[in-house]
Amino acid sequence: xxxxxxxxxxxxxxxxxxxxxxxxxxxxxxxxxxxxxxxxxxxxxxxxxxxxxxxxxxxxxxxxxxxxxxxxxxxxxxxxxxxxxxxxxxxxxxxxxxxxxxxxxxxxxxxxxxxxxxxxxxxxxxxxxxxxxxxxxxxxxxxxxxxxxxxxxxxxxxxxxxxxxxxxxxxxxxxxxxxxxxxxxxxxxxxxxxxxxxx
Amino acid sequence: xxxxxxxxxxxxxxxxxxxxxxxxxxxxxxxxxxxxxxxxxxxxxxxxxxxxxxxxxxxxxxxxxxxxxxxxxxxxxxxxxxxxxxxxxxxxxxxxxxxxxxxxxxxxxxxxxxxxxxxxxxxxxxxxxxxxxxxxxxxxxxxxxxxxxxxxxxxxxxxxxxxxxxxxxxxxxxxxxxxxxxxxxxxxxxxxxxxxxxxxxxxxxxxxxxxxxxxxxxxxxxxxxxxxxxxxxxxxx
Numbered sequence: 134x135x136x137x138x139x140x141x142x143x144x145x146x147x148x149x150x151x152x153x154x155x156x157x158x159x160x161x162x163x164x165x166x167x168x169x170x171x172x173x174x175x176x177x178x179x180x181x182x183x184x185x186x187x188x189x190x191x192x193x194x195x196x197x198x199x200x201x202x203x204x205x206x207x208x209x210x211x212x213x214x215x216x217x218x219x220x221x222x223x224x225x226x227x228x229x230x231x232x233x234x235x236x237x238x239x240x241x242x243x244x245x246x247x248x249x250x251x252x253x254x255x256x257x258x259x260x261x262x263x264x265x266x267x268x269x270x271x272x273x274x275x276x277x278x279x280x281x282x283x284x285x286x287x288x289x290x291x292x293x294x295x296x297x298x299x300x301x302x303x304x305x306x307x308x309x310x311x312x313x314x315x316x317x318x319x320x321x322x323x324x325x326x327x328x329x330x331x332x
Numbered sequence: 333x334x335x336x337x338x339x340x341x342x343x344x345x346x347x348x349x350x351x352x353x354x355x356x357x358x359x360x361x362x363x364x365x366x367x368x369x370x371x372x373x374x375x376x377x378x379x380x381x382x383x384x385x386x387x388x389x390x391x392x393x394x395x396x397x398x399x400x401x402x403x404x405x406x407x408x409x410x411x412x413x414x415x416x417x418x419x420x421x422x423x424x425x426x427x428x429x430x431x432x433x434x435x436x437x438x439x440x441x442x443x444x445x446x447x448x449x450x451x452x453x454x455x456x457x458x459x460x461x462x463x464x465x466x467x468x469x470x471x472x473x474x475x476x477x478x479x480x481x482x483x484x485x486x487x488x489x490x491x492x493x494x495x496x497x498x499x500x501x502x503x504x505x506x507x508x509x510x511x512x513x514x515x516x517x518x519x520x521x522x523x524x525x526x527x528x529x530x531x532x533x534x535x536x537x538x539x540x541x542x543x544x545x546x547x548x549x550x551x552x553x554x555x556x557x558x559x560x561x562x563x564x565x566x567x568x569x
Contacts, residue, residue: 140390141382147400154392154404167384167411175407185469186403188410188479233490238410241485248493266507270500274493297507298514 177236188238198235202228202247209254218261225255249278253286260293269293284310284317291323300331376442379450380419385412386457406468413461413480414487419454427451 143164144157153172156164183189209224232247252275259268272290276283287310294303307324314320389408392400430447433439462473 141387142394143387143391145388145391145395147395147398147404149398152401152404154388154400163384164388167388171388171404171407171411174410175404178403178407178410185472187406187465187469187472187476190475191478191482233493235486237483237486238479239482239486241482241489244486245489264504266503267500270497270503274496277492277496278489297510 174237181236188236191238191240194239194243198231199243199247202231202251205231206251206254209258213254213258213261218258221258222255222262225251225258229255245278249275249283249286252278253283253289256286256289256293260289263296265293265296269297281313284314284320287314288317288319288323291320291327295323295327295330300327303327304331373445373449376446376449379446383412383415383457385415388412402468409461409464409468410476410480410483413465413476414483416454416457416461417477417480417484419450420458423447423451423454 145154145168146157147154152175154168154175156168160168178186178188181188205224205228209221209228212218212224213221229248229251232244232251235244252271256268256271256275259265259271269290272286272293275286276290279286287306291303291307291310294300294306304324304327307320307327310317310320311324385408389405389412392405392408426447430439430444434444458477461476465476466473
């Protein structure tokens with residue numbers, strides 16, 4: 134990094150109508166990526182409704198989006214109960230996109246919580262359609278977002294792996310899961326089943 | 333006048349000259365030494381790569397004709413603060429380890445100097461960002477790093493998530509292939525069993541009774557059992 138009182142002047146220019154910033158000539162990869170991020174952030178910042186035009190502090194959260202996500206999840210759950218698993222997957226996907234579309238300055242803990250629940254639900258809906266591969270990926274993502282207190286997510290990926298016949302992977306996964314959720318009956322049952330099938 | 337006549341100026345000048353030369357040479361030495369040290373420290377490789385976000389922000393700030401609107405500058409400042417968060421986290425994480433390593437003599441003095449310089453720079457940088465933020469909106473300086481830290485975290489989890497979710501198509505393809513394989517194997521097994529059964533049935537009349545009959549019974553038990561097993565498996569998939 135340069136010392137505090139100097140900086141490198143970059144050859145930047147601004148599009149007069151779209152206000153998008155771009156570099157003159159052929160920029161380096163890092164600069165191009167940075168400018169793209171900057172323009173995206175700028176667009177997000179324009180929709181902020183604070184008087185100063187700066188992002189509000191992380192808390193309190195704008196309740197509008199949370200309500201919408203909750204609504205999508207509810208309708209997804211209803212479809213799932215009715216047996217329309219494909220429709221449920223679609224609704225959960227919409228809800229996940231919406232949760233990930235939260236402005237970046239909103240609390241990341243909230244995003245983790247919402248997304249992990251939704252992914253876990255989507256995994257279940259995928260499993261109900263016997264889409265084991267998608268179910269496994271969704272459950273893995275759900276666990277990545279929330280490791281502790283997500284026994285269902287752990288179990289679902291384990292189940293999918295067993296169904297696909299990847300017993301070794303499943304065993305590893307379940308052992309790892311038991312480190313976090315050592316008393317979960319479902320996981321213990323799954324481990325026994327894997328051991329039985331491996332014999 | 334009394335005192336001035338009695339003083340021997342020549343002899344008195346000797347201690348004064350001595351003192352002047354001594355202090356002067358010490359001052360020159362310390363001055364040179366410090367300059368050299370500073371030059372050496374400056375010539376060491378910086379800890380962090382160039383701060384692109386800072387350069388972008390300052391370049392935008394100095395852009396005349398047309399002037400960049402405030403909203404873009406705010407976005408650029410946020411990007412800069414986010415990068416600062418990454419850097420300060422790195423520095424904090426490295427500090428403990430660096431101190432221990434330095435005490436044990438495992439790392440050289442150069443590395444420690446580079447580290448200290450980076451630390452000083454980042455402090456300066458944070459102060460600068462807070463001042464800039466306060467210039468845009470009153471009290472923004474107090475929350476800009478909260479926002480920036482959330483942004484850094486959020487970016488990280490989104491990257492991680494998209495990494496995982498992007499494996500879904502490949503996984504699906506693998507599973508489709510595997511499923512087809514299992515099915516074709518199963519069908520082949522079934523066919524083989526059928527053929528064996530047919531062969532056994534064909535060879536039955538010409539063969540002797542007794543032992544061959546037993547074989548047929550065993551073989552006819554085989555496919556039925558296998559078929560039942562296969563069916564169960566198929567139902568699960």
